[in-house]
Amino acid sequence: MTRYAMTVDQKLCVTCNACVIACKNENQVPEGAARCWTVQVEKGSFPLLSLETRSERCNHCENAPCVTACPTGASHYEDGGIVVVNPDKCVGCKACIVACPYEVRYMHPEGYVDKCTFCIHRVREGLAPACVTVCPTKALKFGDLDDPRSEVHQELQTRQHKVLKPEEDTRPRLFFLT
Amino acid sequence: MSMSLSAIVDREELGRLGGLLRVAKSDERHVARGKRLLLGLFVLALAGAVAALVALLRGHHVMGTTSEISWGVLIATYVFFVVSSTGLCLVSSLGHVFGFKVFEPIAKKAIFLALVTLLVGFTVIATELERPFRLMKYAIFSPNPAAPIWWMGTLYGVYMVLIGAELYYLFAEDHRRAKQFGLASVIAAVAAHSNLGAVFGLSHSRPYWYGPLLPVYFIASALVCGAALLILIVTVGDYFGNDKKLRPEHAPLLDALRKLLALFITIIAFFTIWKTITGVAGQHYHKLEVTLASLSGPLFVSFWLFEVVLGMLVPLVLLLGPWRRSWHAVGLAAFLPMLSVFVMRYNFVVSGQMFSLKPVTGHGGEQLSYFPPFKGNVEGFLPYTPSWVEVLIVAGAIAAATLGFVVGSRVLALESKEA
Numbered sequence: 295m296t297r298y299a300m301t302v303d304q305k306l307c308v309t310c311n312a313c314v315i316a317c318k319n320e321n322q323v324p325e326g327a328a329r330c331w332t333v334q335v336e337k338g339s340f341p342l343l344s345l346e347t348r349s350e351r352c353n354h355c356e357n358a359p360c361v362t363a364c365p366t367g368a369s370h371y372e373d374g375g376i377v378v379v380n381p382d383k384c385v386g387c388k389a390c391i392v393a394c395p396y397e398v399r400y401m402h403p404e405g406y407v408d409k410c411t412f413c414i415h416r417v418r419e420g421l422a423p424a425c426v427t428v429c430p431t432k433a434l435k436f437g438d439l440d441d442p443r444s445e446v447h448q449e450l451q452t453r454q455h456k457v458l459k460p461e462e463d464t465r466p467r468l469f470f471l472t
Numbered sequence: 473m474s475m476s477l478s479a480i481v482d483r484e485e486l487g488r489l490g491g492l493l494r495v496a497k498s499d500e501r502h503v504a505r506g507k508r509l510l511l512g513l514f515v516l517a518l519a520g521a522v523a524a525l526v527a528l529l530r531g532h533h534v535m536g537t538t539s540e541i542s543w544g545v546l547i548a549t550y551v552f553f554v555v556s557s558t559g560l561c562l563v564s565s566l567g568h569v570f571g572f573k574v575f576e577p578i579a580k581k582a583i584f585l586a587l588v589t590l591l592v593g594f595t596v597i598a599t600e601l602e603r604p605f606r607l608m609k610y611a612i613f614s615p616n617p618a619a620p621i622w623w624m625g626t627l628y629g630v631y632m633v634l635i636g637a638e639l640y641y642l643f644a645e646d647h648r649r650a651k652q653f654g655l656a657s658v659i660a661a662v663a664a665h666s667n668l669g670a671v672f673g674l675s676h677s678r679p680y681w682y683g684p685l686l687p688v689y690f691i692a693s694a695l696v697c698g699a700a701l702l703i704l705i706v707t708v709g710d711y712f713g714n715d716k717k718l719r720p721e722h723a724p725l726l727d728a729l730r731k732l733l734a735l736f737i738t739i740i741a742f743f744t745i746w747k748t749i750t751g752v753a754g755q756h757y758h759k760l761e762v763t764l765a766s767l768s769g770p771l772f773v774s775f776w777l778f779e780v781v782l783g784m785l786v787p788l789v790l791l792l793g794p795w796r797r798s799w800h801a802v803g804l805a806a807f808l809p810m811l812s813v814f815v816m817r818y819n820f821v822v823s824g825q826m827f828s829l830k831p832v833t834g835h836g837g838e839q840l841s842y843f844p845p846f847k848g849n850v851e852g853f854l855p856y857t858p859s860w861v862e863v864l865i866v867a868g869a870i871a872a873a874t875l876g877f878v879v880g881s882r883v884l885a886l887e888s889k890e891a
Contacts, residue, residue: 406603
């Protein structure tokens with residue numbers, strides 16, 4: 295079974311925001327909203343400081359609170375476990391926005407909730423998501439977790455990694471290599 | 473409009489309404505003032521309707537809500553109206569369902585107002601949704617039974633049908649059927665309203681809301697609203713409808729409602745105290761920050777003044793103190809908790825979202841941290857200000873519910889068949 299996932303190498307990410315721009319162009323993300331963004335997290339206190347840098351988006355959780363909260367099934371799991379909103383079924387109740395522990399969703403001006411889709415339209419054609427293709431340091435990798443030959447599978451086999459808010463038991467498919 | 477209103481509400485009625493604090497007379501001046509009052513409510517309701525239309529056509533552009541605080545004052549208003557409807561159904565059921573004779577005279581008016589507030593509540597939530605009509609379609613053809621919102625909507629739909637039937641049989645003077653549907657309404661009301669609590673209580677990502685407390689707390693606040701609104705129906709009704717004198721047969725009813733309201737407010741105070749203590753103790757992420765938003769942060773005034781002082785302390789003193797025999801004091805003591813429950817709902821809905829789960833000021837490279845290095849730092853709460861459209865919808869909804877009740881109870885002659 296295909297299980298799509300993405301890895302973000304925090305050691306390679308320089309928060310250049312190329313992924314943010316590529317995503318905006320590819321998905322025509324409206325002004326003021328973003329499906330993808332970069333963050334810098336300061337850790338520790340002086341003089342033992344470190345800076346985590348990474349690119350973030352929807353975590354495409356295996357146990358997604360947004361899918362549970364959606365009254366009409368507009369938020370659902372697509373092929374390979376990608377979490378997608380069907381705009382035609384979305385009633386705009388915003389329960390998913392409130393339920394998401396990562397706050398990755400926004401109201402689209404056309405009246406439905408929108409977020410990262412792992413560029414599912416590209417994935418179906420065998421292409422990688424837009425953010426992955428433009429990353430200048432190749433910090434982003436995309437592939438099938440269940441395919442031993444995929445880059446994400448190999449990275450997770452060999453590298454230390456983490457997910458955001460593991461205590462929420464959402465089982466994210468967005469992994470950060472540390 | 474004023475013509476048609478005065479056809480429904482007779483001249484004496486208008487005179488009393490316009491007379492307000494002075495001795496009621498049906499002279500021209502007071503008739504004119506009564507007309508103006510009803511007309512004012514009508515205009516406000518109309519303004520609300522226009523705002524609702526704007527909201528339906530233009531969607532969330534016209535709201536003050538953001539991606540972070542996506543449930544605003546309209547959600548709070550919806551909760552307020554259905555909390556009122558639920559409370560009216562529950563408290564009035566003491567009479568015609570559970571056989572406490574003292575509550576029986578109020579049944580029709582209570583259930584009628586329960587229906588009015590429910591319908592107004594539904595209208596408000598429809599303006600808040602981006603695609604309300606789609607919800608009706610997909611709630612049936614593509615339901616998600618895992619979603620608390622689906623249960624809440626479905627159960628409130630069932631509840632609406634049941635109180636409709638209850639009201640019908642109350643009018644038909646079929647007391648056996650009215651009692652059966654009354655009992656069914658009570659069960660549906662508790663199920664629906666506790667599910668509304670669960671919409672928040674099952675939000676695992678927001679520890680301030682998450683937990684078994686909210687469904688119970690919602691029912692408790694419904695009881696406050698129910699008792700308070702029944703007191704208002706009796707006192708305001710007699711003030712305008714009985715020459716500013718309490719009808720003697722209403723005295724035992726009012727006294728029973730007074731004691732009930734005092735009890736329900738005490739229960740809410742109990743919940744508030746423990747919610748606050750558990751919110752602060754243990755320094756739990758999100759719980760602590762949101763609780764501090766009320767205790768010492770941006771919601772300081774609306775929590776301490778509106779929730780605690782005006783919502784609990786003053787009403788309890790009025791209801792139990794030396795003025796408890798004054799029905800004016802009891803009427804005031806019933807108005808304050810209604811105001812307070814509205815503010816309580818607003819604080820509750822908005823504060824749960826004020827502390828970002830991802831404390832970031834905008835997208836695209838800003839500094840943020842997932843687990844805030846501070847404990848108890850109340851700066852950096854997300855802002856939310858209701859837009860004019862939202863405010864007008866709220867004001868219009870309150871005016872429409874009042875007007876609907878006043879005019880409806882005349883048309884249906886709820887007064888004459890009672891007491």
